[in-house]
Amino acid sequence: MKIIKLNAIDSTNTYLKSLNKEVTLEDEVIVHAKNQLAGRGQRASTWQSNPGESLTFSVFKRIANLPAENQFLLVMLTALAVKDVLNEIKVPNVTIKWPNDILSRSKKLCGVLTENTLQNTAITSCISGIGLNVNETSFENLPAATSIRMATEKKVDIDEVFLAVVKSVLKRLRSIPVANFQKIKQEYEASLFRKNKVSTFERPSGLRFNGVITGIMDSGALLVEHESGELESFQMKEIRLLY
Structure with a gap:
């Protein structure tokens, strides 16, 4: 494991991708930025972070020919690895909001x-970028955000949290050659936010409807049961969970 620490960078994922094109990266390289200026999330969203109070880092891991159709396994393993650490440090009510946001008490x-x-039809490496709120005590104009400190009412050692999460992610990713996809999927589904609860969703058109999250497909698509009993699957940009 090699850790590269930077004071400021636009995005740790982008930095690692560029570095991987320039040189042949050794396995298990981690880039940690004290200040990430243009962190990226799903749906082209940005990740806001406070230097010294939050963690922004990316983990590069070589993968031994994982079939491309199983790529959601990497999402599940990374999210579960973060959840493992949060559970260990007694963060309350930790769930995973599909596909890969980690919540505490719904925040x-x-x-x-x-x-x-990818090379042909196999995944040869992955970069898992993680933005984790650690010691923030407030968030301006972000009522749905929280931090470890806010959730536990205790200030934690940010370096200890960083190393714990890195080790947890690598442990999970190293298990891929022997991982049971369906078992991991069941563990992920059991952690899903609002699973088996009536929720309100919104389609890209703005149309809203009520439904119940029942699980995911092997591809990672979300399975939602309509009030009529019909089951429909959604890719990431095809649906938004409102509440």
């Missing part, structure tokens, strides 16, 4: 962005 604590390198 966003962490965002994950996984990007893969």
Whole structure:
């Protein structure tokens, strides 16, 4: 494991992707930025972070020919790895909001962005970018955000949290050669925010409807049961969970 620490960078994922094009990266390289200026999330959103109070880093891991159709396994393993650490430090009510936001008491604590390198029909490496709120005590204009400190009412050692999450992510990713996809999927589904609860969703058109999250497909698509009993699957940009 090699850790590269930077004072400021636009995006740790972008930095690692560029570095991987310039040189042959060794396995398990982590880039940690004290200040990330243009962090990215899903749906082209940005990740806001406070230097010294939050963690922004990316983990590069070589993968032994994982079939491309199983790429959601990397998303699940990374999200579950973060959840493992949060559970260990007694963060309350930790859930995963599909596909890869980590919540505590229904408020966003962490965002994950996984990007893969493919060769033919197999994944050969992945970059898991993680933004984790650690010691913030307030968020301006972000009522749905929280931090470890706010959730636990205790200030924590940010370096200890960083190393714990890195080790947890690498442990999960190293398990890929022997990982049972369906078992991991079941663990992920059991952690899903608002699973088996009536929720309100919105389509890209703005149309809203009520439904119940029942799980995910192997592809990572979200399965929602309509009030009529009909089951429909959604890709990431095809639906938004409102409440």
